[in-house]
Amino acid sequence: MKRKILLSALLLPAVMAFGQQYGGMWIPTELNEKEMKSLGMKISAKDIFNPDKASIKDAVVQFDGGCTAEVISPKGLLLTNHHCGYDNIQSHSTVENDLLTNGFWAKDMNGELPNPGVTVDFITDIKEVTAQILPGTENLTGAELTKKINENIEAYKKAQKTESYQTISVRSMYYGNKFYAYVIETFKDIRLVGAPPSAIGKYGSDTDNWVWPRHTGDFSMFRIYADKNNKPSEYSKDNIPYTPKHFLPISIKDKKEDDFTFVFGFPGRTTEYLPAIAVEKIMTETDPAMIAVRDVALKTLDEKMRVDPATKIKYASKYARVANYWKKWIGEVEGLKKSNAVEKKKQYEQTLISKNPAIKPTIDGLNQKYNEQAPYNLHKAYYSEVVRNSETLTLAGIYSNYIKAYEEGKMDAKNNEALKARLTEVYKDYDAELDAKVTAKILALYANKTPAQFLPKDFGMLKDANKNLGTIENMSKMSVITGRGNLNGIKTSDLNKLFENPKALVANLKKDPLVEMYGSFKSSYFETTDAKVTALQTDIDALQKKFMAQQMETDKDRKFFPDANSTLRVTYGQVKGSEPRDAVSYGYQTHLAGVMEKYVPGDYEFDVPKKLISLYNSKDYGVYKDKTGDVPVNFTATNHTTGGNSGSPALDAYGNLIGLNFDRQWEGTMSDINYDPKLCRNIMVDTKYILFVIDKYADSKWLLNEMKIVK
Template sequence: MNPFKRLLLSSCVFITMNVVAVEGMWLPEQMPSLKKDLQAHGLELAPEQLSSLDKFPMNAIVSLGGCTASFVSPNGLIVTNHHCIYGDLQYNSTPEENLIEKGFLAKSMAEERPAAPGRRVWVTESVTNISQVMKSGLDKLSGRALLDELERRTKSQIAQCEDEFHRCRVFEFYGGAEYYLLRQLELKDLRIVYAPAEAIGKFGGDIDNWMWPRHTGDFAFYRAYIGKDGKPATYNKENVPYKPKGFLPLSKQGIAPGDFVMVAGYPGRTYRHKISTEVAYRFEKYYPRTQKVLADLARIIETIGAQKREAAIKYASRLAGLNNYAKNFQGMMEGYARSHMLENRRKQETQLQQWLNTTPEMKPYRTALEDLKAALAQQHALQETDAWSSWLLGTGMLSTARNLYKWSLNQVKPDDQRELGFQVRDRERWEGYLRSLERRFDIDVESANFRYFLEKLFASENQEIRNIVKIVTGNAKNVDEAVDYFKRIHGDSVLSDPETRLALLDKKPDFFEKSSDPLLSLAVRLYPILKAREDRFKEINGKVKKARARFMEAKLAYFEAQGRPMYDDANSSLRITYGNVQGYPALGQQKPRDGVACDNNGCRYTPFTTATGIVAKDTGKKPFNVPPVERQLIEKRDFGAYEAKFLDDLPVNFLSDVDTTGGNSGSPTMNGKGELVGLLFDGTYDTLNADWEYTDNTRSIHVDVRYMLWVMEKIDHADNLLKELVIH
C-alpha cells in the first residue's frame, strides 16, 4: 500500500495527542487527514484548502532555493528574511555604498535593484507521485548500477516535465520508498525592494544567533518581474511585475500567547530517520571536525577583512553562513551531550527488530537494519579519508576550473546522457555563478584558506592525497612555497576575467587538455584521480540507497501496524507545520529580563520579546548598536497602532512550537485565517539537535509582523510599500 495512504488511514489514532500532532513537517496533501487536530489547535480555514497548491494561502508560498518566501501583494512583492537577501545586498554593495550596513529602500519600482546573477524564485504548481515509474524493476540492481538507473529515470521524468519556463525536480521520500515530481514556474528577474539597516535586520549578530531572548528585525522584500509578453524572462528594464495567483494579507492585530500558528515552506534537511550508527558518526566525528573548520575559516575572513574593507564586503554573506553553521553545530553537539538520543535510537531499532523477527510476513526485511549498517560503515570510511582533500579542492578557483572541464566533458554527450547538474537546463545557473564570482573572491582570503587545509595534508601518507597535493602545489617543497604557487597560478589564469570564464562554457575537452593555462591544466590532471574517487563513492552510495529503502519500507510497515502516522524527513520539498505560540523552561542560570520570567520554581522563556528589550541591549557598538531614531521612538513609546495590549509594548520576536529547520528561513508564519503574522527565521540554541530528535521544548523563533510594519512606517518611511500591502 502507498505509505501516504497508510498515513491517512492511521491519522485518526494520533489526532488527540498534542505532542505528536505538533511534531512533524507534513506534506500539503496530508492536511485533510489532520483536520480534527488542526481545528482543535485553531485553524479556521478548511484543511482541504491547505492541500490545494493553486488556492490561498498555498499559492502564495515560493522557494528562493535555500530560503522560503511569500507573495504579499498582487504586484509580485515578496517578503522573506533579511539574512536570505543578504547575499544580494552584498552583491550590490561597494566600500562607498554599503547596502548591508545602511539598508535599502526603493521608493518606486524604477529604483529597485537587480538581485545577484542567477537568483531565482520558484512557484510550485504541482506535485505528482511517480513512485511506480521510478521503482519498477529496481530490485535486482545495487551499487553504481542502481544509482545510474535512478539518475536515468530522474532525467527522463524531468525532461518530460520541463519547458522553457518551468523547472522540475524528483524528490525521494522515505529513503527511496516513494518518489514525487515537483513542477515549478521559474521567475528569473528578482529585484531588491527593501531591507532595513543591518542594525535592525541583523541586530544581535552572531552573538544572538540561535539565542532567546531575541530582538532581530529579520525581514526584507523582493519583487518578481516577467517579460511584457507575460512569460518569465531575465532582467530587462522593460519587464513588468509578476501577477501571482495569490498573496498573503498581513494581520496588524498579530497574535498572542497560546494562539494557533502555521508555517509553510521548504525545509532543507532533517535526520530523524537516520539510524544509530549515523547518529554516532555525525555527533562524534563529523560535527566536531566540521565545526572547528567552519569557525577557523570564519576567523580567517574576519582577520583579513579587518585589514581589507573590500574583502570584508565580498565575504560578508559567506562569513555569516560560516558563523551560523559553526554555532549551529556547536549547539547540536551540546544538545547531544545532554540528551539520550543515541540510546533512544538504539531502543527504537531494537523494538523494530523484535517486531520484524516475530512478524512472519516481514521475514524478508529481518536483515534490513544490519544491511544498512554494513553499507554505512563503508560510506563513513570513505568520507573520513576524503574530507580534508575535498575542502582543499574547494579553495580559490580550483573548483571553478574543475567544474568547467567537467562541463566540457558532458557537453560532447547527448543531453540525456549528461550528468545531473551539467545538462543544457543548468547552463543559466552556471552563467550566473561565473558572472558573480569576482564579487565573492579575494586572493588573500583564498590563499589563507588554501594554507589552512594544506597544512593538514602536506605530509599525508595516503597515496591518492599525495598525488592531489603534488598537482595543486606544483610539487612545492614546503607549504610556503605551495601558497606562493597557488597565488601565482591564480594571477596567471584566464579565469580571473569574467567574459573569458563565460566563454569557456562553449569549449570542448580538447581545449582544456591542450591549454597552458595553469588552473585549466591543473583541472585536467586532477580529473582521473577525482573521477576514480567519485566512482568509489557512487558504488558505496548505491549500496546505502538500496539498504535504506528496504529499512524504511520495514519502518513504514512497523508504524502502520501500530496505527501511528509517519512523516518523512525534510528534503527541501514543500511542507506545512503547525502549533501554538508558547515559551519553554529555560536552561542554566538565568536572570529576569525581557523574554525571561523567573519565580521560585525557576525561570522560563516567555513567548514574546519587546521593543523595551532592544533598548536594554543597546551598547552603541556592533552587533548591539540600536539606530538612534529607533531608540528615540522606543523611549517615547511611539508604537502607534502596533502596540500589543497584553504586553503594553511593541512585540519584536516570538516563540512557537512549530517544527522547522534550515530552508524554512523566510517562511510565512500564518494565523488560522492564513494571514501573515510573522516570518520564521531561527531556532533555539538549546534545541538545535531537533533536526535529529524533536522534543517537547523544541521551539522556532519568528519576527512579529507588528515590528516589521512599525519599522517600515516609523523608521524607514516605506510608505509606498505600506500602501501596496493588504493589511487587516
C-alpha cells in the first residue's frame, strides 16, 4: 500500500527547535514543574497531584492491572483504549452479536454490561518511605538484602491504617536507592458502556502498528459503579454510578504546533540509566538476535499467508503478535544509532568521573560484568526467541511441564482445566505443517549463530536449513503433540479424551521426538547459561544501584526521575511533527480524509464502516472539524511514554483532556532506553475524533450530555 505523507497546513521548519531538555516519567509528587512551566503549562503541580484535596490524579486510574483510563464525567464514565478493553468487548461477543465487528453502544445505564474480575485502581496518596525501608540493610547483599527489605516493607504496611477497600504498595525506585508507598483504592464493578467497531478502533491494526501517520480511533468506554455510599463494592444490581472527586473536562479546541501537553498514567518499564556498555550490547547483540529469529519466522509465515487465504485469516493474529516487538526492536536499534546513544553515554560517564573519580571503579566493574555476561545473554536471547516463536516447541514445553507435574502428583482438577485451556489456545489456529517449517528454519539460525559450547548434543546437525526441513517435518509427522502422530486414534483437538488416561499419555509423550528434542534443548540451556546469566545479573544489579546513587550525588545540575515500573507517573512535552529520516517530514495531525485514503473495501485492517463513509461524503462534521474543515483523528507530541501508558489521558496546559495515548512512532521506540525529543513521539487519538464518533457515528448524545466539553 502506498503511503501519503500527511503534512500539516503549515510545513515544518527545516530545523526544529526544542526547548525540552529531558524526557521523564515523573512521580506526581516530584514533578519537574520548572521545565513544565517553561514549555507552557498554566496550572500548578498541586493541581495535578494533591493528596489533601481534589486534583487531576483523582480522575486517573490503572485499568484492569495493565492500561490506564480516565474519568470524564461526574457519573464515573471512563475512557480508555479499544485495545485495553478488547478482551472485555470480546467476552460479550457472540457469533450472532459480534461486538468487536459491530461495536457496542449502551442506550442508557441499564444497558451497560458488567465485566466480572475487571478492576480500576485510584492512587490517593504517595509518600517516600526510604527511611523506613532501608534500616538494617547497610551491609547486606543478594538474597539477604531482599529478605530484609521485604521484612521492613511488611512492617511498614502493618503499621498503616487503611480502609477495607484500600491497599498499600511499597515500590523500589532508582535501583533500590529509594522507596515509595502508594495508597490504592480499588473499584470492582466496572461496566462496558461503548466501543466503536474494530474497523474504527483497530483501523490499520498490524500494518500501522508503531507507525506514523496513523488513523486509529483506539478508544472504548466503561463506567465505575459503587455502593450507595460511593465506596468500592463487588458487582451488585443495586450499585450506582461512582461520583468522582474530579473528572476531566474535554477540550475540542484546535491544536497548534508547540502546544504544551502532558500525559498522566501508569508506564510499564524503562531503563534510562543503564551504562553505555549495556546499551551497546542491546543495540549490537541482543536486539539484533531477537529481530533475526522473528525475521525468519515472519518470512516463513508470510510465504504461506500470501498464497493461501485460509492461512492468512488463521495466522493474522499470531503474525501480528510476532511482528509487534520485531518492529519495535528494529525501531529501537535504529533510534539508538541515530541518536548516538552509546557515545553520548560514554561521554556522560567521563564527565561524571571527572567530577567524582570514585565512579570509575563502578563503571569499570559494570564493563567487566556486562562483557562477561554477554555470550550467555546472547545465547539466552536466541534460545528464548526460538522457543517463543515455534508453536511446536511451545507445545513441547507445555507437555514437558505436564509430565513433570503428573509425576510429582500436582495435576489436580484445577490444574488440568488450566492446562487444557492453555493447549486449546495454542491449537486453535495451529498448522503443524507450516510450523514445522518455521521451527526448522529458526533452529537452523540458532545452530549457526550459537557457539558450540552452548549447543545441545546433535544440534550441530541442524545448521543446514534445507536438510533441516526434512528432519523436523519427519519428527512432526511422528509426534503426538502435533496431532500428526498416532495416539490410539485420539486427536489432540479432543483434549478431554486425550487426558482420560494420563498414564498412557505420559508414556507416549516421553517417547515423542519433539518432546525429547525440547527436553534436550531446555536442559542444555539451563546447564550452560541460565545460572550464569542470573549470577552475573545479581552482580550487575548491585553495581547499577551504586552507579545510580553516584549519578544522583555527583550531577547536581540534572533533575532525576526514576525509571518506569507501572506506578503512577507524569510525562510532558509539546505537540510536534517529526523529521525521522533524511528528506522525510511528518505533520503532527492526521484527519478523516487520511482514513479514506487508506480505505480498502473488505480488508481486515483498512475497511471502513459504511456509516463513517457516509459521514465523510456528506461532510457532516458538526463542531468536530478543525480549521482545515476536516475532523482530526490522531496527533503526535514529544511526551515520553511506554507500554502501560495505553489509555492515558493527554492533557493541555490547563488540565483539559485533548487526546488519548495509544502508541509510539517506531523511529523513537528507543525512548525506553534513551529518550530524545528530536526523535521520540507518542501517538494519541484526538478528542475531536472520539466525540465525533460518539455523537455522529454512534448517535450516543446521552453520553455527551454527561461530559464537560470545552469549546
